[in-house]
Amino acid sequence: MALQSLDIVRRSATTMPEPGVRQSYTGKVAKLIDTTKCIGCKACQVACMEWNDLRDDIGTNVGSYQNPADLSDRSWTLMRFAEYENPKGDLEWLIRKDGCMHCADPGCLKACPSPGAIVQYSNGIVDFHEENCIGCGYCVTGCPFDIPRISKKDKKAYKCTLCSDRVAVGLEPACIKACPTGALVFGTKEEMQQHAGERIEDLKSRGFEHAGLYDPAGVGGTHVMYVLHHADQPQLYSGLAVDPHISLMVRAWNGRTKPLALAAMALTALAGFFHFVRVGPNEIDERDEAAARQAMEAAQKAPGAGTPPAANPPPNRNTELRP
């Protein structure tokens, strides 16, 4: 980890900056998923399983080619198949490779309470360090794309790493390597945006007037981007988020609110301390004891006003006279 740890720009649950002298001068990386070129062969799923040594349970048929049915702790990427009938009445088979989007502003990292369980590298990859994961599931709550999955086996959170281990040594992610149609490409984010631009131009010239790049600004852009035929309707692609952003409720209990809450607690304790210093304790003195003694004696003497407790004790909370 020695030098790799210098490439971490953000760690979860830390309030001080990370070591920052090393910069990613070669730029940030991105994976581009061209849904218009995808044939749904699932070679990327298989490559992911192989490289990461993952074998999910055998699932059940959910009525489409989608298999497994959903992402899991052992299925970090998945082809989602949607059948869309366009206004002309034609069927469009919209296939989208789902997985972590590697947000520039990651909701999972912001929500995570465990220091260093989620990190962001200078190349843009958002990675889980499971040895620090405590299994609380806040990353699931923070994610605008419903990606992290908690393992039933070890209660740790898992998701696509963008093959951070391969990328760190100059290789492309396993899924990219396996894609037979060129629907998956990998490079610097700038290159990928350029490449997407060419693809979109081509698509527009062929009648897909709403073709466009999915690189949502609500999460600061993503390091996994889509070329969509219908960029105006991302929800057609098995519910891809239209305007993803970190939920207001997640931001409300993170960010500035937490230090303010701690300050409120500290101020409450301080208020008590200074009350003691300025006003002082509330003590009883001899006069209170004398008045109480007098009242108790009067109670024993005055039969009309009350009976002595010793003669007629109330059912509970009795007085106890000690010699």
Add this chain to the structure above:
Amino acid sequence: MSDDERRATLVRYGAGERTNHWLVALAFVLAAFSGLALFHPALFWLSNFFGGGPWTRVLHPFIGLFMVIVFVLLAASFWDENRMRPADWQWLRQYRDVVNNREERLPEVGRYNAGQKLLFFVIVACLLGLLLSGIVIWRAYFSLYFSVGVIRLASLLHSVCALVLICAILVHIYAAIWVKGSLHAMLRGTVTPGWAWKHHRAWFRQITHAPHPRSRTD
């Protein structure tokens, strides 16, 4: 034991009530420390008291549940005497006299004063909020039954209730330091007649059957 302490004492809390109170208190401290460990990075070190991060995550909800259960028992026995009465609102309006130790100007107080009653109901409300939201965010058993929107709301609610509760308990702890004799009442169960006379006069009359000054004939 000094001469003062050898005088007659009044029983304020029985052994059962004291045990119950301190079980709630211990559970609160553990729940608050484990919760604060997960609340802010600056306090994550508190998780060391619980055996590390994952153990803190595992134990926190069970500690919280235990606190709710023992508090329900405590609340059941304290409930009736914590009902707000008209004189309590007058007591609250005179909060300046309260914080400046001018107790002689305040209306007579029963077993609990309005501040204690308010604290009681703040705890009831906060614990109810913490219990309900805590179930929703208890990922090992219950989160799968709720949508992510509900879980997000519950996480926020859990933090807010915990903040209010912790501040309320800090006030409660300080009040025990401030009003001398209260801590002894909860630790050993007894108070001196003068203590009851000064701080809870209506309760004093009730348990000693001491007549009200206005009803005196002499």
